[in-house]
Amino acid sequence: MDAATYVLPALLKGAWISLLVAVQAGALGLAIAVAAGALREMANPILRFAIGLYVEFFRGTSAFIQIYWAYFALPMLGVRLSALEAGTAVLALNIGAYGTEIVRGALKAVPRGQREACHALGLPVWITYVKVLIPQALTRAILPFGNLMVDLLKGTALLSAITVTELTFAGRQAVSSIGHPFLIFGAVLVLYLIMAAPIAWGARAFDRRARRWQTEA
Numbered sequence: 001m002d003a004a005t006y007v008l009p010a011l012l013k014g015a016w017i018s019l020l021v022a023v024q025a026g027a028l029g030l031a032i033a034v035a036a037g038a039l040r041e042m043a044n045p046i047l048r049f050a051i052g053l054y055v056e057f058f059r060g061t062s063a064f065i066q067i068y069w070a071y072f073a074l075p076m077l078g079v080r081l082s083a084l085e086a087g088t089a090v091l092a093l094n095i096g097a098y099g100t101e102i103v104r105g106a107l108k109a110v111p112r113g114q115r116e117a118c119h120a121l122g123l124p125v126w127i128t129y130v131k132v133l134i135p136q137a138l139t140r141a142i143l144p145f146g147n148l149m150v151d152l153l154k155g156t157a158l159l160s161a162i163t164v165t166e167l168t169f170a171g172r173q174a175v176s177s178i179g180h181p182f183l184i185f186g187a188v189l190v191l192y193l194i195m196a197a198p199i200a201w202g203a204r205a206f207d208r209r210a211r212r213w214q215t216e217a
Contacts, residue, residue, distance in 0.1 A: 007174045007184060014170025015191045017084075018156040021166065022195075025088045025156075026149050029095025034138070036096060037103025038129050051100065058097035064158055066090045071162045087159035095152050102144045106137035139210040146203020150196045167191055 040051045058066070070086040081089065110133050118128040160169035171188040175181045 006178065007187070010170045010174055011167065011184075011187055011191060014165055014167040015195060017164065018153065018166040018168075018192075019195055021084070021088050021091065021156045021159065021164075022149070022153040025091035025095060026152050028088075028092035029099055029148075029152070030145065032092065032096030033099025033103050034134065036100040037107065037137075038134060040100060040104055041107050041129075042125065054093075055097045055100050058094050059101075063090060063094050063155065064161060066094070067158055067162060083159070083162040083164045087156075087162060087164055091152060091155055091158075094155070095148060098148055099145065102141050102148070103134075103137060106140040106144075107133055109140050110136045142207040142210055143203055146200060146207075149199050149203070153196055153199065154192060 036051050036054070040048050040055075042048070067087055067090045070081060070090050071083055074081060074086070114132055114136065115128065118132055123132075156166050157168035159166050160172065163169065165173070167188055171184050174184050178184075
């Protein structure tokens with residue numbers, strides 16, 4: 001009972017930090033994904049190349065090493081971030097990179113006739129994307145983005161490498177202090193599941209609602 005009194009508040013505090021990081025990194029990452037995904041579909045080859053480099057860099061390198069680099073190497077260049085800021089920024093950039101490809105694929109899935117109609121009406125490119133193409137693409141990207149957010153939540157465990165006291169780090173501290181790894185890490189697994197399940201359920205519910213809206217429209 002004494003162990004539970006000590007461990008549970010620490011794990012709940014760690015879970016709160018994990019959730020906070022996931023929300024902040026997710027919001028920033030989704031904004032990056034929508035902007036970069038749309039810009040990569042436009043005609044400017046330099047812009048497409050630059051966004052492609054960004055996407056391939058973050059998809060092709062280890063997020064674990066990226067976090068170390070942001071926290072330990074950037075200060076040598078005069079950029080100092082707290083552990084929480086460095087971890088959140090790296091996770092957001094990773095989500096943005098994977099999300100860019102989701103948005104790009106969703107835009108390609110929008111019927112070509114929509115673009116041709118906008119062109120025939122003489123609509124500017126930015127209005128075509130903002131008012132017509134992106135809203136339709138996002139309805140197709142709900143489930144992939146939901147999966148990405150679940151992965152992001154689990155990925156917050158990487159921040160334990162730079163001593164952010166999120167859920168995984170809190171569990172490790174508790175095991176180091178009182179032992180009982182089976183029970184403590186079991187509780188950590190359950191807490192991750194409790195946080196991840198509403199994201200998955202919410203994405204499925206939102207997807208069903210979006211599909212009904214498209215059918216009715």
